Amino acid sequence: MLIRHVKRADIPSISRLYFETVRRVNTHTYTAEKILAWAPRIYRDTFWQQRLHRYTVFVAEKEGIIIGFTELARSGEIDCFYVHHAYQHQGVGSALMARIEQEVRSRRHPRLLANVSVTAEPFFHRMGFAVVRRQIKIQRNRAFKQAVMEKRWRTRHRGVRTANTRLTQRAPQARVSHQGS
Numbered sequence: 004m005l006i007r008h009v010k011r012a013d014i015p016s017i018s019r020l021y022f023e024t025v026r027r028v029n030t031h032t033y034t035a036e037k038i039l040a041w042a043p044r045i046y047r048d049t050f051w052q053q054r055l056h057r058y059t060v061f062v063a064e065k066e067g068i069i070i071g072f073t074e075l076a077r078s079g080e081i082d083c084f085y086v087h088h089a090y091q092h093q094g095v096g097s098a099l100m101a102r103i104e105q106e107v108r109s110r111r112h113p114r115l116l117a118n119v120s121v122t123a124e125p126f127f128h129r130m131g132f133a134v135v136r137r138q139i140k141i142q143r144n145r146a147f148k149q150a151v152m153e154k155r156w157r158t159r160h161r162g163v164r165t166a167n168t169r170l171t172q173r174a175p176q177a178r179v180s181h182q183g184s
């Protein structure tokens with residue numbers, strides 16, 4: 004399995020994967036009418052193309068097939084996170100999460116944030132996330148339960164570790180904060 008940045012040629016696969024994963028996997032935890040509101044049809048490629056401007060998108064590829072994808076906003080928030088229905092529980096989600104965490108850490112963000120479906124909450128817990136709050140999202144007049152979840156870690160600023168130890172500031176503008184892990 005290869006985790007890489009998205010290419011434009013991946014978009015039709017992403018579009019279909021999203022639709023089929025919602026219709027076949029999320030259906031275990033949401034009612035049929037909610038599933039219809041969540042994924043009413045296979046969206047046009049332009050819908051996904053526009054999102055490429057807003058997100059860093061990673062895909063998981065195996066033998067030429069797109070088997071998962073995820074979108075990361077500049078803020079460090081995960082939006083879409085979907086694994087192909089035929090490749091569930093095979094480590095695809097873990098591999099995508101590892102890549103996204105690497106990306107966010109390289110941007111010096113202290114945390115990853117996600118609005119998580121009921122279906123995916125156990126997976127996010129397993130990945131080290133904790134629930135910050137619970138909320139209801141309205142989509143096409145249907146109410147969806149979501150958990151806002153985050154994963155925090157300690158950050159380094161200019162080589163200075165921001166743990167709860169005594170710190171030496173190496174640059175006047177270096178800000179030191181304490182982040183839980």
Ligand SMILES: CC(C)(COP(=O)(O)OP(=O)(O)OC[C@H]1O[C@@H](n2cnc3c(N)ncnc32)[C@H](O)[C@@H]1OP(=O)(O)O)[C@@H](O)C(=O)NCCC(=O)NCCS
Pocket residue numbers: 024025028029082083084085086087090091092093094095096097098118119120122123125126129130
């Ligand atoms: C949630 C999802 C992305 C997980 O992807 P995945 O490739 O199946 O996850 P992995 O195989 O990497 O699983 C990693 C760990 O999480 C656990 N896990 C995954 N899904 C789980 C579930 N529904 N319940 C309990 N544990 C789960 C696995 O058992 C595994 O634990 P282990 O390392 O101890 O074996 C996938 O199930 C999916 O696409 N769900 C539907 C779409 C969705 O709701 N996306 C999120 C929108 S916010």
